[in-house]
Amino acid sequence: MSGSLTLAGDLLLIMLDDATGRLRVRPRVAGYGLAGALLIELWWAGLVAVDARRIRVLNRRPPDDPLLRRLLGSMMTEPERTGIGGWVEYLATGAVEDVAGRLVETGWIRVEQRLGLSGRHPVFVPVDRSAVFWRAGRLAGQAGRVPTWVDLALYGLLDAVGVASQTVGCLAASGAGHRLAAGPGRLPAQPPPVVAVCGQVQALVARAAISLR
Amino acid sequence: MSTTLAGNRLGALSVAGFALTAAAPMLVVGGVVPTGWAVTGTVAVSVAMLVIAAVLAVFCVGYVTMARHVANAGSLYTYVAHGFGPVAAVAAAFVQLLAYSMMQVALYGIGGVQAEAVLGDLLGVDAPWWVWALGAWVAVTVLGTRGVGVSSRILAVAVAAELVLVVIVAGIDLAHPAGGTVSFAALDPGGLDLSTFGVVLAIGVTAFIGVEAAPVYSEESRRPRSTVLTATFVALGLMTVAYVLVSWAMTVTVGPERVVAVAGELGPDMLLVPAAAHVGGDLLVDAGHVLLLTSIAAGMLAYHNAVARCAFALGRERVLPGVFGRTSPRSGAPIAASLAQSVCGLIVVIVVAVAGWDPMTRLFFALGTTGALGVFTLITAASASVVGFFGRDRRGEGLWATRLLPGVATAALVGCVGLIVANYTTLIGVGADSPARWVPGVFVVAGGLGCGYGWWLRAARRGVLARVGHGANAALLPTEAPAAPVEVA
Numbered sequence: 001m002s003g004s005l006t007l008a009g010d011l012l013l014i015m016l017d018d019a020t021g022r023l024r025v026r027p028r029v030a031g032y033g034l035a036g037a038l039l040i041e042l043w044w045a046g047l048v049a050v051d052a053r054r055i056r057v058l059n060r061r062p063p064d065d066p067l068l069r070r071l072l073g074s075m076m077t078e079p080e081r082t083g084i085g086g087w088v089e090y091l092a093t094g095a096v097e098d099v100a101g102r103l104v105e106t107g108w109i110r111v112e113q114r115l116g117l118s119g120r121h122p123v124f125v126p127v128d129r130s131a132v133f134w135r136a137g138r139l140a141g142q143a144g145r146v147p148t149w150v151d152l153a154l155y156g157l158l159d160a161v162g163v164a165s166q167t168v169g170c171l172a173a174s175g176a177g178h179r180l181a182a183g184p185g186r187l188p189a190q191p192p193p194v195v196a197v198c199g200q201v202q203a204l205v206a207r208a209a210i211s212l213r
Numbered sequence: 214m215s216t217t218l219a220g221n222r223l224g225a226l227s228v229a230g231f232a233l234t235a236a237a238p239m240l241v242v243g244g245v246v247p248t249g250w251a252v253t254g255t256v257a258v259s260v261a262m263l264v265i266a267a268v269l270a271v272f273c274v275g276y277v278t279m280a281r282h283v284a285n286a287g288s289l290y291t292y293v294a295h296g297f298g299p300v301a302a303v304a305a306a307f308v309q310l311l312a313y314s315m316m317q318v319a320l321y322g323i324g325g326v327q328a329e330a331v332l333g334d335l336l337g338v339d340a341p342w343w344v345w346a347l348g349a350w351v352a353v354t355v356l357g358t359r360g361v362g363v364s365s366r367i368l369a370v371a372v373a374a375e376l377v378l379v380v381i382v383a384g385i386d387l388a389h390p391a392g393g394t395v396s397f398a399a400l401d402p403g404g405l406d407l408s409t410f411g412v413v414l415a416i417g418v419t420a421f422i423g424v425e426a427a428p429v430y431s432e433e434s435r436r437p438r439s440t441v442l443t444a445t446f447v448a449l450g451l452m453t454v455a456y457v458l459v460s461w462a463m464t465v466t467v468g469p470e471r472v473v474a475v476a477g478e479l480g481p482d483m484l485l486v487p488a489a490a491h492v493g494g495d496l497l498v499d500a501g502h503v504l505l506l507t508s509i510a511a512g513m514l515a516y517h518n519a520v521a522r523c524a525f526a527l528g529r530e531r532v533l534p535g536v537f538g539r540t541s542p543r544s545g546a547p548i549a550a551s552l553a554q555s556v557c558g559l560i561v562v563i564v565v566a567v568a569g570w571d572p573m574t575r576l577f578f579a580l581g582t583t584g585a586l587g588v589f590t591l592i593t594a595a596s597a598s599v600v601g602f603f604g605r606d607r608r609g610e611g612l613w614a615t616r617l618l619p620g621v622a623t624a625a626l627v628g629c630v631g632l633i634v635a636n637y638t639t640l641i642g643v644g645a646d647s648p649a650r651w652v653p654g655v656f657v658v659a660g661g662l663g664c665g666y667g668w669w670l671r672a673a674r675r676g677v678l679a680r681v682g683h684g685a686n687a688a689l690l691p692t693e694a695p696a697a698p699v700e701v702a
Contacts, residue, residue: 024542024543025542025543025545026542026543026544026545028545029542029545053689160688161542162539162540162541162542163542166542199688199689200688200689202688203685203686203687203688203689204685205540205545206525206529206538206540206684206685206686206687206688207433207685207686208545209525209540209545209546209547209685210429210522210525210526210547210684210685211429211430211433
């Protein structure tokens with residue numbers, strides 16, 4: 001593996017079952033989580049401003065990362081569209097493939113096509129299975145330590161897509177409880193843009209649960 | 214909206230299709246309509262259903278208009294939250310859970326009886342109704358945990374097949390009118406009186422339940438201002454045409470003077486037997502029997518999902534324990550909410566079976582009629598909420614859609630609820646002085662408990678009360694009590 005992991009990349013690795021390479025959540029839900037992570041990456045890079053409900057381009061300087069560059073370009077073509085939820089929904093389409101592409105380039109996973117009942121579908125096989133498994137273990141190990149905002153964002157997104165307890169929670173040290181377990185909006189130190197994006201992801205995941213689609 | 218963002222949005226026909234998955238054409242024209250003829254003793258059931266559709270159409274104008282301004286628009290209690298406040302909404306939510314649950318569990322009665330007759334014959338299996346009912350319960354429980362979307366695809370196939378068959382039956386009936394003359398007696402409003410209308414209301418409203426679900430897709434639709442309105446009226450119109458056309462066609466082939474007698478004699482087979490006699494063979498009857506079973510199963514699944522969605526939204530809002538607001542990561546289904554409804558159904562089926570009660574009268578008629586009354590009351594409350602919501606501020610919407618039509622709809626719906634209550638004992642087949650006449654009071658109790666709980670929330674957990682009516686979007690509101698500050702690196 002080479003290159004540091006992005007927030008979205010870390011999220012995808014934790015959402016993967018390291019044994020089977022399959023997503024632990026539905027692709028649509030994974031897409032929402034990854035779209036949220038990409039928006040947070042844009043905010044962290046100083047390229048967009050995020051408040052409670054809206055997101056807008058702040059800096060038109062093209063980022064180095066090709067994926068972020070493409071996303072920023074999409075946002076600049078629709079300056080009147082400022083709702084966070086709308087952009088999460090839009091970016092969710094293809095987010096899994098886009099982020100997986102990044103991880104393939106940095107040597108974390110390889111994509112294989114497997115035949116299932118509904119036809120061919122991709123599975124994301126870890127190149128180093130223990131390294132992928134450790135991503136969740138590393139996050140769980142933050143219990144009892146001062147978390148970084150990145151870890152807070154990561155946990156918030158995992159909670160929003162509904163796999164936090166399944167991945168990180170079960171590994172957390174029980175004694176001190178899980179300081180990250182309060183979730184989005186419950187830790188005042190969590191940056192407001194992260195709270196806003198995680199909230200929108202959570203709302204979209206909940207809506208997907210009751211939609212007939 | 215750009216094509217990129219609009220690419221995944223729903224059009225009116227898609228939304229209408231989702232609303233129609235809750236329709237059960239075979240159950241309505243095969244079960245509800247003949248029951249209406251037999252119970253009322255009049256042929257005017259078809260025109261009564263036209264009147265119900267007209268009242269609901271007037272209601273839908275204000276309902277859909279308000280949906281543009283509220284989140285979680287597919288749940289009736291949401292409208293009460295925005296019209297009359299969160300305490301009233303909690304009361305409405307309790308009534309909603311109870312009413313839809315009753316509607317779902319009631320179908321185990323007719324489902325078990327029909328399956329015993331049809332499948333027992335087809336498969337040569339001699340088993341009592343409750344065995345078949347429990348089989349259906351297992352199927353609904355499993356599908357309920359697989360996700361609402363999976364269920365909807367199954368429902369869509371079932372509804373499409375049913376619509377094809379009932380249209381074929383209607384065609385055969387109209388081609389073979391009794392005495393060689395096509396009679397329009399079933400469409401004559403002169404045959405409808407208040408008492409008849411009251412009876413038909415309770416059983417007829419079940420035919421249209423599902424049309425209120427279209428606003429769930431407000432936020433996913435291509436043109437928020439028009440898509441849901443168009444879809445709602447397309448769904449309502451299709452249901453109305455199908456039900457009225459087929460029920461009228463049945464009276465044409467049987468003859469209006471024989472309708473009541475034949476309905477009492479044949480029951481659900483009244484849809485199939487006369488038509489089959491014209492074309493010969495058993496294929497039509499056998500296919501119809503199987504599709505009637507799928508129609509009942511589709512109704513079970515649709516109401517099951519309705520209860521699960523409501524409980525899920527209440528769990529997200531923390532009105533119910535948070536476990537109800539969680540989904541299975543793999544299927545995305547609201548697992549706890551779905552299983553809770555399954556447990557309720559299982560308990561009721563076991564009680565009826567052990568007590569040896571008649572599943573048709575105790576489950577289907579009594580529970581179904583009571584549930585329909587609850588749903589109709591909720592629709593009335595939602596209509597009144599539209600008036601309340603736009604009362605001071607029309608929020609840029611037209612006068613007709615915000616005040617005039619909702620006012621007319623509310624008055625009509627209040628009258629309808631009164632008629633159902635007045636004819637309740639007739640509907641469930643008991644005497645006017647039977648203690649069972651107090652059963653509708655169960656909704657007063659549920660509403661009262663909801664109010665009490667709402668007042669307690671106001672006193673003890675204001676943050677939860679502020680989230681009522683937001684459903685899936687409750688995550689966008691601040692949580693109740695911030696945790697202790699955490700130092701961040």
